[in-house]
Amino acid sequence: MKKGKKVWTNEEVAKLLRAVAAAYQIKGGKNAKFKAIAYDRAATAIEHSTSEAKDLWDDGQLDQLSGVGPSIAQHLDELFRTGRVKHFDEVLSGLPPAMFELIQIKGIGPKTAFKLCQALGIRKAKNALKRLEEAARDGEISRVVGFGSDSEAKILRSIKRFVQIGQKKKRMLLVKADFIAQELIDYLIQCPEVISADPLGSLRRRCATVGDIDLALATDQPQRVIDWIKRYSEVKEILRSGERLISVLLKSGHQIDLRLHPPDSxxxxxxxxxxxxxxxxxxxxxxxxxxxxxxxxxxxxxxxxxxxxxxxxxxxxxxxxxxxxxxxxxxxxxxxxxxxxxENGLPTLVKLEDMRGDLHIHSSFHIESSHDEGVDSMETIVKRGVELGYQYLAFTEHNPSRSRHTTRETIAIIKRKAHYIEQKRSSWINNLNIYVFNGLEVDIRPNGSLALPEAALDYLDFVIVSIHSIFDLSRREMTARILKALSHPKAKILAHPTGRLLNRREGYEVDWEPIFEFCRQNNKFLEINAYPERLDLPDVLVREAIKRGVKLVINTDSHAVEQLDYLRYGIDVARRGWAEAKDIVNTLPLKEFARAMGIEI
DNA sequence: GCCGTTTTCGGCCCGACTGTTTTCAGTCG
CATH class of the missing domain: 3.30.210.10 (DNA polymerase, thumb domain)
Incomplete structure (x- = not known):
């Protein structure tokens, strides 16, 4: 294998900074305590950064991260240039490398890790966890001064959990956290002593993914509520339990922290x-x-x-x-x-009730596409759209597979769909008071052309363009590819713009600045795809786009009728990106919306 | 080591829970 330069991921950089923080805590010295805090904060900043620290460094933007000051930035510069940092080596010297592995375990901090390494003679980073686990099994830990059998058992459990999670290593999707939390809340509010129950933490902030689920409970009878929680049928293990806090592990493997307070606070x-x-x-x-x-x-x-x-x-x-x-x-x-x-300057965030339509829906209309078709009929979906209070929606199946159809066949299929909608449209308007647009989701080919013949495009009100293959172009090529696709007059919306799949795939490399600029000038819209695994555009880019005057649409990308309800997850993303109703095109009433899209109705 | 709506010096969030050395340090969120 070719020996290349090491690629430093944010996770690895953060781990290194945490090691330095831990080393300061052990070694002490002038200001060591606060240096440790500073290094910890820098590690957190890098973990939470939506850009790779290495990329920021490439662009000379490392100082944009709050918590990374001149000194740490300089050290990181050395790290990215040479692969190591002299100052870090000095700080870490004399300490067993194994301890920096052990501090990854919940409940083991720097002091505990150092003590364990010393007492048990664990030095090397390699297999450090395994050796600690063996020591715990053999009862060696309980014989170390300051440890008892309880802490030994706790360490064993924590290691086990770390290994389990380490294999999955994933935060759950927001939609899943919603489901688990709601089930538990439904159980909790049956307890007569529970006055109210609410999500906390990243779940309440509606982050795209959630780690542990935290819940708040208002009660005057904490002990009785704690007992009630312990009887929840999904509880596998009580991790800790006090007067105002209880942590449980569910059978599903998820940890829930519940905090109890009297209603007055x-x-x-x-x-x-x-x-x-x-x-x-x-x-x-x-x-x-x-x-x-x-x-x-x-x-x-x-x-x-x-x-x-x-x-x-x-x-x-x-x-x-x-x-x-x-x-x-x-x-x-x-x-x-x-x-x-x-300054009373907070935005009036967009709400679910502001939405007037959903523009990215796959019906079961047989279009012989190259990607998944929807499972429900247009009729079923339109009815649901009416229930949701929409004034309009758009069917945007994938374009017919290019490899399986000739140009002529493709045009025939699109024509068939256009005629079908044309025929139904007036009855949908008259009977259900909803307007149905005839759209299509069209693949962007690597060279930026649309995977649909020009003659077929004529039959459509508009198309959504998106990338479904060949993700590994260079940043420059990918940007050019998207700009070219968007420049087609029928292309109005760029769907799931980064192409990311949460927990599965990073988005592709794109320069957003020129894309924002192009969209703003040419009335093209970026989609906030509400599909829970996508949530794309991500919140940070939503904010950037809005700052630059780009308009957005929020769509579900539904492939089944019940998925129309996922729109709320797109709203969550929009709100996290500071979006107001005026920033979202499909909050407009039908006529204004059509005008914005440049469609005559 | 970081940071700034009275600051470029002088601070740095606050409290619960756990286990043990039983009066508090370590860890976590």
């Missing part, structure tokens, strides 16, 4: 554990300047003699007390929302 609880961590840290720093100290129980005045805390039933009151507008959970990522809230 429930607002503080919701706020505190909705996060994000960065949002809360920023908020606390802000509060500190006002002489206030925030916690999950409320707000304390630092100078006041009394220990009394101001409690908050609702989040609104909490934010108001700090002089801020209430910030929707989707925005709480410390991306400027706190500053905006100070």
């Amino acid at each position: 429930y607002g503080s609880l919701l706020q505190h554990f909705t996060g994000s961590k960065q949002h809360n840290i920023h908020l606390r720093e802000l509060a500190l300047e006002q002489g206030l100290s925030l916690s999950e129980y409320g707000i304390k005045k630092l100078k006041a003699k009394s220990e009394k805390r101001k409690k908050f039933k609702s989040e609104k009151d909490f934010y108001q007390y700090l002089g801020l507008e209430w910030i929707p959970p989707e925005l709480r990522e410390d991306r400027g929302e706190i500053e905006a809230a100070m």
Whole structure:
């Protein structure tokens, strides 16, 4: 195999920075504690970054990451250039490399890891976890000073879990987290002592993927609620259980943390554990300047003699007390929302009720396409669209397979579909008050041309263009490919623009700047694909697009009628990207929408 | 080591839970 330069993923860079942080904690020294915090924060920033740190470095943008300052940036520069960092080597020297493997285990921090490595004689990184596991099995850990049989058992469980998750290593899709949380909430609210139950954390912020599920419960009888939770039939193991907190592992392998508070301070609880961590840290720093100290129980005045805390039933009151507008959970990522809230400058986020139609739907109309056809008839889908309150929708099956049809056959198929819709359209309008557009989702070929004959395009109101194969073009080629496709007069929408599949595939490489610019100038729209595995455009790019005046559409890409309900996941993404109704074209009433699309109806 | 709506110096979020050395350090979120 050719020996190439090592590619540093964000995950690897973060792991290295965490090792340095851990080393500072063990070695101590001047400011070591705060250096450790700084390195930890930098690691988190890089883990959470939507761009690869290496790419940012390539573009000289490393300092854009909040938490990466001049010193760490310089070290990373050395890392990416030479493959190692002299300063890091010095900090890490003298410590057993194995400990940096062990700190990945939940419950084992730097001090514990160091102590274990020393006592058990584990040094090398390789097989460190395996050796720790063996030591635990043999009862060696319980004989180490400071450890007992309980911690030994706990370490064993944590390792087991780490290995299990490590194999999957995936955060669950938002839709799945919704399902698990809802089932549990349905069970919890049957408990007479539960006053309310709400999601927290990334689930409440509606992130595309969710790690652990956190729930908040309002109750005056925490012990009885804890007992109720322990009796939930899906619980496999109680991981920990206190007066206000219980963590359980479900049979499905998912961890749920439940936090209990009395109703009079429930607002503080919701706020505190909705996060994000960065949002809360920023908020606390802000509060500190006002002489206030925030916690999950409320707000304390630092100078006041009394220990009394101001409690908050609702989040609104909490934010108001700090002089801020209430910030929707989707925005709480410390991306400027706190500053905006100070000036009453938060956006009025788009809502599900604002939506007037869905433009990316695959029916079962037999079109002999190269990709999946839908399973439900146009009739069924139209009826559901009416139930959802839509004024319009569009059928956009995939283009007929090019390899299996001649040009003439392809045109015939498209003509057949056009005639079918034409024939039905007036009855749908008159009887159901819904307008049906005749669209198509057309593959963009590698050279940027559309995989549909020009003559067939004439029969369509508009087409959605998208990339379904040949993902590995260079950034420049891919950008040119997309721009060329969008430049066709019938191409109005770029579907699932990055091509990512959550947990399965990264998006392809594209330069967004020219695409944003082209869309803005030529009335082309980027799709927020609401299909739970896509959620594409991603929230960060939604924000960038909007800033540049690009209009978006939110579509489900449904292949079955029940998937029309997935539109809410597209709304989640749009809201996380600060989108208002005016930014989303399919919030427009029918006539204005048609005008925006350049379609005569 | 990072960062700035009174700061380029002087701070750095706050509290619960766990296990053990039983009075608190370590870890987590």
